[in-house]
Amino acid sequence: xxxxxxxxxINFSLSxxxxxxxxxxxxxxxxSSDSVINLDHGDPIIFEPYWRKMGDKCTVVIPGYQSLSYxxxxxxxxxxxxxxxxxxxxxxxxxxxxxxxxxxxxxVGTGSSQLIQxxxxxxxxxxxxxxxxxxxxxxxxxxYQDVTEFLRSGLYKWEGDARTFDKExxxxxxxxxxxxxxxxxxxxxxxxxxxxxxxxxxxYWPHYTPITSPxxxxxxxxxxxxxxxHAGSRIGWALVKDEPVAKKMTKFIELNTIGxxxxxxxxxxxxxxxxxxxxxxxxxxxxxxxxxxxxxLMAKRWEELMDVVGRSAIFSLPEYPQEYCxxxxxxxxxxxxxxxxxxxxxxxxxxxxxxxxxxxLTRGGxxxxxxxxxxxxxxxxxxxxxxxxxxxxxxxQETGYVLG
Amino acid sequence: xxxxxxxxxINFSLSxxxxxxxxxxxxxxxxSSDSVINLDHGDPIIFEPYWRKMGDKCTVVIPGYQSLSYxxxxxxxxxxxxxxxxxxxxxxxxxxxxxxxxxxxxxVGTGSSQLIQxxxxxxxxxxxxxxxxxxxxxxxxxxYQDVTEFLRSGLYKWEGDARTFDKExxxxxxxxxxxxxxxxxxxxxxxxxxxxxxxxxxxYWPHYTPITSPxxxxxxxxxxxxxxxHAGSRIGWALVKDEPVAKKMTKFIELNTIGxxxxxxxxxxxxxxxxxxxxxxxxxxxxxxxxxxxxxLMAKRWEELMDVVGRSAIFSLPEYPQEYCxxxxxxxxxxxxxxxxxxxxxxxxxxxxxxxxxxxLTRGGxxxxxxxxxxxxxxxxxxxxxxxxxxxxxxxQETGYVLG
Numbered sequence: 001x002x003x004x005x006x007x008x009x010i011n012f013s014l015s016x017x018x019x020x021x022x023x024x025x026x027x028x029x030x031x032s033s034d035s036v037i038n039l040d041h042g043d044p045i046i047f048e049p050y051w052r053k054m055g056d057k058c059t060v061v062i063p064g065y066q067s068l069s070y071x072x073x074x075x076x077x078x079x080x081x082x083x084x085x086x087x088x089x090x091x092x093x094x095x096x097x098x099x100x101x102x103x104x105x106x107x108v109g110t111g112s113s114q115l116i117q118x119x120x121x122x123x124x125x126x127x128x129x130x131x132x133x134x135x136x137x138x139x140x141x142x143x144y145q146d147v148t149e150f151l152r153s154g155l156y157k158w159e160g161d162a163r164t165f166d167k168e169x170x171x172x173x174x175x176x177x178x179x180x181x182x183x184x185x186x187x188x189x190x191x192x193x194x195x196x197x198x199x200x201x202x203x204y205w206p207h208y209t210p211i212t213s214p215x216x217x218x219x220x221x222x223x224x225x226x227x228x229x230h231a232g233s234r235i236g237w238a239l240v241k242d243e244p245v246a247k248k249m250t251k252f253i254e255l256n257t258i259g260x261x262x263x264x265x266x267x268x269x270x271x272x273x274x275x276x277x278x279x280x281x282x283x284x285x286x287x288x289x290x291x292x293x294x295x296x297l298m299a300k301r302w303e304e305l306m307d308v309v310g311r312s313a314i315f316s317l318p319e320y321p322q323e324y325c326x327x328x329x330x331x332x333x334x335x336x337x338x339x340x341x342x343x344x345x346x347x348x349x350x351x352x353x354x355x356x357x358x359x360x361l362t363r364g365g366x367x368x369x370x371x372x373x374x375x376x377x378x379x380x381x382x383x384x385x386x387x388x389x390x391x392x393x394x395x396x397q398e399t400g401y402v403l404g
Numbered sequence: 405x406x407x408x409x410x411x412x413x414i415n416f417s418l419s420x421x422x423x424x425x426x427x428x429x430x431x432x433x434x435x436s437s438d439s440v441i442n443l444d445h446g447d448p449i450i451f452e453p454y455w456r457k458m459g460d461k462c463t464v465v466i467p468g469y470q471s472l473s474y475x476x477x478x479x480x481x482x483x484x485x486x487x488x489x490x491x492x493x494x495x496x497x498x499x500x501x502x503x504x505x506x507x508x509x510x511x512v513g514t515g516s517s518q519l520i521q522x523x524x525x526x527x528x529x530x531x532x533x534x535x536x537x538x539x540x541x542x543x544x545x546x547x548y549q550d551v552t553e554f555l556r557s558g559l560y561k562w563e564g565d566a567r568t569f570d571k572e573x574x575x576x577x578x579x580x581x582x583x584x585x586x587x588x589x590x591x592x593x594x595x596x597x598x599x600x601x602x603x604x605x606x607x608y609w610p611h612y613t614p615i616t617s618p619x620x621x622x623x624x625x626x627x628x629x630x631x632x633x634h635a636g637s638r639i640g641w642a643l644v645k646d647e648p649v650a651k652k653m654t655k656f657i658e659l660n661t662i663g664x665x666x667x668x669x670x671x672x673x674x675x676x677x678x679x680x681x682x683x684x685x686x687x688x689x690x691x692x693x694x695x696x697x698x699x700x701l702m703a704k705r706w707e708e709l710m711d712v713v714g715r716s717a718i719f720s721l722p723e724y725p726q727e728y729c730x731x732x733x734x735x736x737x738x739x740x741x742x743x744x745x746x747x748x749x750x751x752x753x754x755x756x757x758x759x760x761x762x763x764x765l766t767r768g769g770x771x772x773x774x775x776x777x778x779x780x781x782x783x784x785x786x787x788x789x790x791x792x793x794x795x796x797x798x799x800x801q802e803t804g805y806v807l808g
Contacts, residue, residue, distance in 0.1 A: 043473050051469035058468025062671060064678075065455035065462075067636035069447050070629075110514050110638075110661040117660070121555065143659075150659050151525065154556030225474075232471035232666035234514075255547075255554050256521070257514040261665035262636035267466060274468075 037385050040361040042337055044380040047229035050293050058274050060267045067262035077243065078250045080259030081108045084269040089237055095276045097326050098204050100216040104239040105246035108260045109253060112202055112223040112236030116147055119219050119238065122248035123172050123196045124155040131157035133171040137189045138163065139368035141180045161369065162189040169193060176200040178209045181368050181376035182318055183336025185209070202226045207294035209334045210325035218242060224268050226337060228275065228290065233264040291327065298335035301379050301386060305339060308390050312397040316342045339377040351375045358392060441789050444765040446741055448784040451633035454697050462678050464671045471666035481647065482654045484663030485512045488673035493641055499680045501730050502608050504620040508643040509650035512664045513657060516606055516627040516640030520551055523623050523642065526652035527576050527600045528559040535561035537575040541593045542567065543772035545584040565773065566593040573597060580604040582613045585772050585780035586722055587740025589613070606630045611698035613738045614729035622646060628672050630741060632679065632694065637668040695731065702739035705783050705790060709743060712794050716801040720746045743781040755779045762796055
């Protein structure tokens with residue numbers, strides 16, 4: 001059993017979020033002013049109504065005798081990748097137009113977290129004299145450092161901000177675009193020497209950002225968690241240009257977990273297939289287009305948040321340019337999965353601590369090596385939690401509640 | 405695409421087995437004398453007929469809106485463990501009597517491979533001056549060394565055979581019982597100093613070995629792959645006595661893969677539940693008892709193999725003592741998942757190479773740091789492959805085929 005208490009020790013990890021039973025366990029009490037709203041982690045519950053609406057279309061039925069073997073496709077480089085999932089991934093990227101799939105190898109992973117580690121393993125020589133430097137531009141996803149450091153690997157070493165990185169020799173730059181936490185579109189920063197780049201494109205989908213061109217980087221990571229909201233399935237995939245790199249990534253997953261859940265792969269194949277099917281009816285009045293639905297939902301939340309934030313000068317949000325989205329066929333705006341909020345009040349040095357005092361859990365700027373005046377707020381939570389957040393934010397702004 | 409050819413480069417890994425399309429891809433040609441039989445890896449296909457017989461009883465139906473969240477049980481130390489799976493695991497261990505579950509924490513993993521790494525992470529101080537030594541008694545499971553070494557971790561270091569280990573300081577001993585490759589019952593070897601032990605009990609089930617007492621070690625690892633044959637699900641679990649260790653193992657899985665497939669967990673819960681239900685009818689004529697079925701199947705294969713091997717002195721097999729099995733309520737014999745065969749012919753120095761010459765892929769003794777006169781032969785493959793293996797073995801013995 002967990003002994004941590006909400007509001008006492010908040011160290012931002014998923015496990016502490018899970019342990020925070022006051023924050024999560026009492027969702028029935030959300031209307032209470034005492035309830036803690038957890039917007040720290042990006043648990044993508046927002047799209048649940050869409051999946052309920054889909055009814056049986058996405059239901060998978062798996063008999064007891066199916067998928068006993070470790071193997072899925074012995075003729076594929078990635079031998080544990082279900083052929084149906086491979087097809088569904090390629091089709092979806094073609095339909096959405098967010099990534100090139102021709103001449104790419106697909107490596108499936110237990111979420112994209114595993115694939116980041118697989119990519120680091122694949123891009124480092126096994127017997128290098130020095131660990132390869134791993135960098136990312138500030139503000140960067142708070143897990144990159146943890147994931148690079150937790151096993152004290154001799155293959156790679158976390159070196160922090162890509163903007164200030166000036167070491168000689170091999171390096172790997174992790175580029176998240178749109179970026180987590182701030183939703184900006186990014187390109188690689190470091191240009192010198194023997195650099196490799198891993199593009200984490202978890203949020204490069206039309207409900208979060210305009211699709212301006214099909215990405216065609218060497219290694220591109222995607223995850224169903226952020227695409228459709230099926231985070232519990234733990235399915236990510238990498239599009240990899242170079243065969244030896246794809247082979248080494250596959251080897252990592254073989255050593256780490258001997259493949260990836262067949263059940264999750266079969267379900268992901270079904271879900272991605274339904275999404276592709278439903279894209280055929282974009283913009284029609286009877287549209288079940290997932291991206292259209294999700295984009296409307298994200299736009300609505302962002303509109304509401306900007307409305308509340310705009311009522312005072314205490315907080316501010318980034319601005320995103322309108323761009324022509326090839327998928328939507330019109331100019332659209334970004335509606336990132338996270339709001340990167342800045343607190344402009346001089347009395348508030350630590351915005352995350354301030355919000356916590358108001359029973360709102362967010363992830364503070366420090367965790368992204370940024371100013372503690374910033375917080376990252378999940379936009380993907382449950383409707384009632386998001387609405388309570390807006391209510392509380394409004395009250396803070398209107399009454400100056402606990403500002404002093 | 406894979407470019408390796410069967411019989412040319414066989415490096416024993418799952419990926420090379422997968423790439424070996426001649427070995428795996430042409431199962432329809434098994435009657436041909438040219439076909440390669442792959443008994444290298446332990447893909448547990450043997451129990452498939454049982455699961456077919458179960459029909460709809462083990463079928464899971466998962467609607468599209470289910471299990472979106474990263475979380476499964478926010479009040480549990482292992483926050484991604486499905487409560488149904490936790491209950492099913494505890495019930496099965498109580499029914500079978502192979503492990504104590506009272507006062508243990510359950511940590512679910514993406515197969516037990518991930519849990520071995522989680523245990524190493526949990527048992528090593530994060531900032532120790534020296535990596536902790538990891539040892540296992542020869543012959544040991546060929547993956548232990550790979551898994552310990554592949555990231556060149558500064559937390560732990562592979563030190564080989566537990567029998568000859570005599571370093572001072574912290575160490576972790578991996579004890580597999582029944583052992584892979586040789587099926588023997590094992591206890592820890594190293595006794596000095598600050599040692600921790602991880603018990604890998606993947607094969608401690610009544611179809612492989614007599615259950616002589618409920619195991620109650622500090623860390624015990626199990627996997628559904630070897631228990632029921634559902635290797636594709638990638639579900640393992642650890643029974644962990646110490647709460648801080650269970651927390652650190654959970655943290656490892658959070659960092660590594662942010663939890664474990666919910667689909668696989670829900671299916672595993674169903675399957676383990678059906679097995680427990682069916683144990684209620686042990687020994688009755690209409691029994692669907694999985695362990696009874698599986699034990700008969702294993703006993704039959706072992707009997708057939710011993711019969712063939714006994715016809716000459718070229719090969720030999722280990723002998724296992726009869727022991728009283730608490731589950732079966734009678735004296736039973738071990739029928740290990742692998743046959744640890746020795747070649748007694750002086751002309752054959754490398755038994756794995758010899759078998760390969762006869763188009764039989766096995767895992768040679770060297771991979772287990774043992775005499776190359778030994779090979780590990782999977783007893784869990786498909787019926788037709790196993791029968792062809794017996795035929796070929798008989799031919800080798802009767803004709804001295806390619807002995808010279």
